[in-house]
């Protein structure tokens with residue numbers, strides 16, 4: 001698959017954008033007119049630079065408001081078009097995108113449109129240019145890709161074809177199957193964009209909320225499957241208008257985009273394998289599960305990736321703390337047992353049932369950042385280990401998806417974890433899981449740890465990571481593509497500093513639940529500094545590890561007896577809880593006495609409590625009753641408010 005990206009996706013100047021695209025590995029780019037108009041580079045210099053960078057210049061765009069106009073306006077439009085055709089010759093470009101008229105269209109006649117597009121095609125032919133006509137979802141008279149294509153067919157000129165843009169098609173819920181019937185010589189260009197499903201006018205949705213494939217909710221593999229079956233083999237190009245991408249680090253965004261295309265290519269191949277056309281299936285029923293069997297007959301070749309199943313569970317969570325005293329105290333009070341220090345590294349192992357927490361005494365400075373860029377924290381989540389079928393295959397997949405590897409020092413006889421850095425620089429390690437929930441590497445901390453220690457039945461239930469605002473979408477794609485986690489519908493949680501966007505990534509069996517929180521940006525006097533842009537530092541927000549236990553009330557009592565500091569829940573909360581659920585008074589009194597939170601839905605019940613925060617980390621204990629699948633979302637605002645109040649008081653007194 002030939003990969004491309006429109007310059008409008010990225011921040012910076014045209015030169016910076018082109019360099020970033022080359023570094024990320026794109027085959028070609030679309031030049032957005034605005035980027036050229038504002039550039040000090042001459043068209044000839046752009047052409048040379050692209051050639052030097054190994055980038056093809058695939059599409060010039062956009063050319064607006066051409067069709068459906070009266071004759072006098074048409075003459076002016078043709079003049080405008082000719083100027084662009086001449087410019088394209090200097091750039092060495094041969095394809096221009098013409099989008100359906102949204103502004104000056106005044107005549108609704110397909111005959112007239114076909115005639116006008118025909119005149120444009122004839123002019124384009126004189127200049128050796130191909131015109132790719134795109135139906136904008138909000139076009140005045142042409143807003144449907146099939147309509148645009150009917151016009152292209154009516155004109156029947158070799159210099160006029162269709163541009164298919166997944167956003168304009170999927171935002172309007174148009175069926176994508178008819179694409180298959182399009183002649184491949186008439187599909188001049190294909191643009192892909194994903195988006196979250198929003199109830200918003202389609203223009204605002206398109207201009208601000210597009211995201212890279214895999215970061216939204218559109219069925220892009222299916223769209224691509226139909227495009228491939230049509231016989232198209234040209235560039236598949238990202239065209240993403242996104243307010244965050246436009247102000248983020250350009251090289252990083254380009255890599256995020258490249259990852260999305262690598263992933264989409266694989267997903268498209270899978271879709272084709274799973275949806276073999278009727279013809280291929282006839283007489284070849286036994287070949288149904290044979291990867292690629294139905295695919296290679298298409299002109300577009302689709303590369304695949306090493307395959308991974310979703311992880312079987314958490315192997316461990318690692319918290320970094322240069323001075324681990326506070327952390328040790330809380331873990332002990334929660335019921336964790338200290339299982340010794342590592343033979344050769346400055347790390348400790350704490351276990352409770354099958355929940356393993358590693359305390360790493362390296363200072364919690366994120367990978368890729370310098371010590372002064374990241375505020376020193378007393379404790380922060382540094383790494384997560386996941387149980388996978390084959391760590392080697394999973395690591396190969398992550399590497400092909402451009403995940404930065406993190407090497408770990410290890411000695412002979414020690415387990416070497418394959419690891420890579422997530423977008424927020426949390427280190428993700430791929431571990432070989434055991435069916436009984438134990439981990440072989442614990443022997444490196446001493447012998448005799450085979451039997452589960454205290455806290456039988458305890459496991460890591462979920463981990464909640466705070467995401468820097470500019471890497472949130474990237475993180476969703478990262479965990480989807482590299483780790484096979486599935487994004488669940490996102491929620492928004494009110495907090496005193498703003499709305500917190502909360503996105504659960506989980507396996508189908510819920511053995512792994514990872515919650516990504518986009519913390520609000522508001523900084524107050526005395527707060528830690530916001531992270532610098534680019535890679536690296538973060539952790540100005542609180543994040544947590546949650547453990548599930550079989551009996552939360554008993555666990556809470558034991559924790560209380562050990563002196564654990566619980567997050568104190570206001571009385572108003574319990575009054576509201578009673579109003580909503582009409583709980584048994586004795587049970588309600590127990591909840592309030594122990595600072596437990598409660599939720600219930602059609603599937604079951606949820607009890608949980610939080611600890612005070614150490615550095616940027618706190619812990620949660622949960623009990624899931626029945627098939628309760630949530631996280632106590634109605635209680636999250638209470639937690640945020642109490643933590644905010646505490647942090648504010650701390651900041652005032654220090």
Ligand SMILES: O=C(O)c1ccc(O)c(O)c1
Pocket residue numbers: 061062097099134136165206207239
């Ligand atoms: O938002 C727009 O105007 C616009 C312009 C060109 C495109 O290719 C597109 O998809 C949208």
Ligand SMILES: [Mg+2]
Pocket residue numbers: 134165191239
């Ligand atoms: Mg487009």
